Structure formats: structure tokens, C-alpha cells
Amino acid sequence: GILVGVASVIAMMALGEGAKGAMQEQLKSMGSNLLSIRGGSASFHGAAQGSGAVARFTFSDVDDIASLQSFVKSATGVVTGNARIVYGNNNWSSSLTGVGFDYGVMRSVIPVLGRWFTLDEIVQREKVAIIGVTVVKELFGGSNPLGKTVKINRINFQIIGIAPAKGFSGPQDEDDVVIIPATTAMYRVLGKDYLSGIFVEVTSTALIEKAKSEIGALIIKKHRLKEDDESFNIRDMTEMQKMLSSTTQTMSLLLGSIAAISLLVGGIGIMNIMLVSVTERTREIGLRKAIGARKNDIMMQFLVESVGLTVCGGFIGVLAGIGISLVLSFFAGWAVKTSLLSVVLAAAFSALIGIFFGLWPAKKAAELKPLEALRYE
Structure with a gap:
């Protein structure tokens, strides 16, 4: 005993x-001045309240938030889903993340091999992808995947980069990911017309609370929500660290x-x-x-x-x-x-x-x- x-x-x-150490390192790599905006369900006695219960963000919201230049350095939209990737006789299920141009620097995922997306590729909804090291291992073994064509949810994509290794965040393998342009993910792969969330980089940590307040007010006004509406949430890294603790x-x-x-x-x-x-x-x-x-x-x-x-x-x-x-x-x-x-x-x-x-x-x-x-x- x-x-x-x-x-x-x-x-x-x-x-x-x-x-805990791995999670804290990931939070540090994301930066203490990063905000995450997500749609959240408004509820009454545990039941979601009909249509509009979850705020749905678009690229217009990203542009409006980015225009608050007095305290916002950059903003980018993300869309998430699942991916079935096939290369030759190998196939693998992974998480799919559609991202904007600023996401690479903001979340420290600029490829260690290959390159990041260009603005034209994002605007033109190009079928290009950056994959994590777990996906590389499962599909390509020891060979170089750059320039190879894979099928992602039955659509041909060209591999242009390998994301830096992140390791695990709790049970989640951060390297088991496929990153593509947000526009491509929405309109070609997932069939969505809205974003899963928005990441915002604030100019300094001292302006975090002001940024949260102003961005919240902007979203409430634009989406015609009530002040106490819970159809979206804005979290900073401090809150995430508290959740971790x-x-x-x-x-x-x-x-x-x-x-x-x-x-x-x-x-x-x-x-x-x-x-x-x-x-x-x-x-x-x-x-x-x-x-x-x-x-x-x-x-x-x-x-x-x-x-x-x-x-x-x-x-x-x-x-x-x-x-x-x-x-x-x-x-x-x-x-x-x-x-x-x-x-x-x-x-x-x-x-x-x-x-x-x-x-x-x-x-x-x-x-x-x-x-x-x-x-x-």
C-alpha cells in the first residue's frame, strides 16, 4: 500500500x-497580449435560446476589429473542422484549421520547412496546405512532403510547408493539424459562411482590458446584442492560465x-x-x-x-x-x-x-x- x-x-x-509546463510554454509562445473571441451559447435554465444563440463572426468583423488601431496590432479569423487526408495508400484523420495571413506570426506557426501563405493565396481560396509533424510522419514517413499533392476531404491540395513542432497541450496533439487558408476552408472544404473565432493581438498588455471592453462593445453594437448577452466570449491569456491552474x-x-x-x-x-x-x-x-x-x-x-x-x-x-x-x-x-x-x-x-x-x-x-x-x- x-x-x-x-x-x-x-x-x-x-x-x-x-x-502544466507544456501548457504554460504554449501559452507563453502565444503571447500575453493575445485575445481569443469565440461564439458562446446564450442559455436559460440550461437551454439554448433559438436562433442567434451563438454569435457568428465573418471577415467583416475581423476588419472592424483590426480598424481599432489605437490598441489592436492585428486581427485574424480562424475556422476549424475535421480533415481526412489521403496520400497514395496512406490516409489519416486530423484537425483542420483555416487561418488568415497574420495567424502565422501571431501563433508562432511559420513553417520550419517551406513557406507561409501569401495574401493572394488567401484571397483566391487556393488549395495549399501546411501540415504538422505528426501528419508528416503518418503520411510520408521519412520523405519530404513539400510540393506533394494530397487529398483533404477528397480535394487536391499542394503541401507548401511543415509547421513547427508544438507537442501536446493536455491530451491534444498540437502537431496533428492541417492548416489551410480560412477562405479555402470555409468555401471549398467545410461549406461554412462564418468563422469559428477571431484572434486579436493587442499592442501592449497594459491595454488588454480596454481592448476587451471596446471590442465587446463593437460586437454588441454590430450584431445588435444585449449588454448581458452570452452569445460570444472574449478571453485573454491570463484567463486561460487561471483555467489551467x-x-x-x-x-x-x-x-x-x-x-x-x-x-x-x-x-x-x-x-x-x-x-x-x-x-x-x-x-x-x-x-x-x-x-x-x-x-x-x-x-x-x-x-x-x-x-x-x-x-x-x-x-x-x-x-x-x-x-x-x-x-x-x-x-x-x-x-x-x-x-x-x-x-x-x-x-x-x-x-x-x-x-x-x-x-x-x-x-x-x-x-x-x-x-x-x-x-x-
Whole structure:
């Protein structure tokens, strides 16, 4: 129980810290002055309210937001969907993202190999695509995909670039993506006449709140919405970091509960083992007392044995936890971070469990009377 409890804590804390670090790095790469505008469902007692419940943005909204040049550096629309990509005998399902011209710099996805879209390609709805490294691996193996033609949802596209590796964001593989012009995605592939959202780069972090207020007012006025309407939302990176922290805290609480149960079970097991040991060594205890051992000496002996058992279990649990976290990180796709604090806490808790659950058996052993103990068969 001690081993399982400590191993689970070490493994999950390492994975949790690794995931948190990966997400924070991605948020940093996006920039602290980035706003995300999405349509959100207005509801009443949990039910969406008919037509207009979700604000639908168009390129006109992007242009209007971009015109607020006193605090908006750039704005770009995005449209999302699913893609089935076929190359030769290979096929792969991925996420599809249609983007505007400024998206590459704004989200740090300018290709490491190849190039970004031109303005003409976006305006002309050209069938060109940039793919993530996961898609490259699945469809092309080790060969160079640049200039090759693939079918995306049964439409021929030319590969013009490979997006930089991003890794995982939680369970989402950020490299499993196909990026095409937003116009192409809307009118040629997905059959949409509206955007999934808008990204806005604010000129400085000091103007974030002002930008959110002004952009919100602009959308409300243009779409004729009420002030308290929930048909859209504007989030900045600070809010996303708070959401991340909240998720991490919830996960930590859950893992802590599981670990507490495992350690409790392990502690009860240690107590039972020590009680059996006291019974089996009754004559030994009587002999020690007969030759001068005090109550404290007997009690300390059994406490040391109890703590030794739990600390050994904790040490093996730490090693097992590190090993498990490395194996899981291989499948999860992000680096693990085993902190010194988690190891120290695991060792400390193991010792405390040994003291707490070893106290009763140790006290029972110390209170045995020498004559009765020596007569015990």
C-alpha cells in the first residue's frame, strides 16, 4: 500500500507538472497580449435560446476589429473542422484549421520547412496546405512532403510547408493539424459562411482590458446584442492560465485523495504486520525486559522497525513512480518533471505513516510484563 501510494503520487505529480509546463510554454509562445473571441451559447435554465444563440463572426468583423488601431496590432479569423487526408495508400484523420495571413506570426506557426501563405493565396481560396509533424510522419514517413499533392476531404491540395513542432497541450496533439487558408476552408472544404473565432493581438498588455471592453462593445453594437448577452466570449491569456491552474488543482486534489487512500491502506497493513511481530516475539520482549530493557527501549525498537518498513516502501515507491512517469510520458508525448519536493514529501509521509501506525504495536510491546512474556508459548 505504501509503495503503491507513493508511486502513484510521484508518477502523477511528475506527469501533472510536465503537462502544466507544456501548457504554460504554449501559452507563453502565444503571447500575453493575445485575445481569443469565440461564439458562446446564450442559455436559460440550461437551454439554448433559438436562433442567434451563438454569435457568428465573418471577415467583416475581423476588419472592424483590426480598424481599432489605437490598441489592436492585428486581427485574424480562424475556422476549424475535421480533415481526412489521403496520400497514395496512406490516409489519416486530423484537425483542420483555416487561418488568415497574420495567424502565422501571431501563433508562432511559420513553417520550419517551406513557406507561409501569401495574401493572394488567401484571397483566391487556393488549395495549399501546411501540415504538422505528426501528419508528416503518418503520411510520408521519412520523405519530404513539400510540393506533394494530397487529398483533404477528397480535394487536391499542394503541401507548401511543415509547421513547427508544438507537442501536446493536455491530451491534444498540437502537431496533428492541417492548416489551410480560412477562405479555402470555409468555401471549398467545410461549406461554412462564418468563422469559428477571431484572434486579436493587442499592442501592449497594459491595454488588454480596454481592448476587451471596446471590442465587446463593437460586437454588441454590430450584431445588435444585449449588454448581458452570452452569445460570444472574449478571453485573454491570463484567463486561460487561471483555467489551467484550476484544472491542475482539481487533478492534484483527485490524485491526493487516491494517494491518501493508498497510504491509509498501507498504514493499516504495517500496523497489522507489527502486531503479528509483537505476538511472535513476545518471549524475546520478555527476555530483553528481564535483562534490563526499559519500556522506551522496547517501544523505540518497534517504532524504528515500523518506520524502516514504510521508508523502504516509500523509497521503492519513489523509484517505481519515476519509472512509471517516464513510461507514461513516452505515450503522453510531454516531458515529466519529478521535483525534489515531491520526493522529500513522499519520504516524510512514509516516515509519518510508520510512526502513526507503528505507535500502537510499539506501545503494546512496551507494556508486556516480563514474567508473562517469558511464559508465553
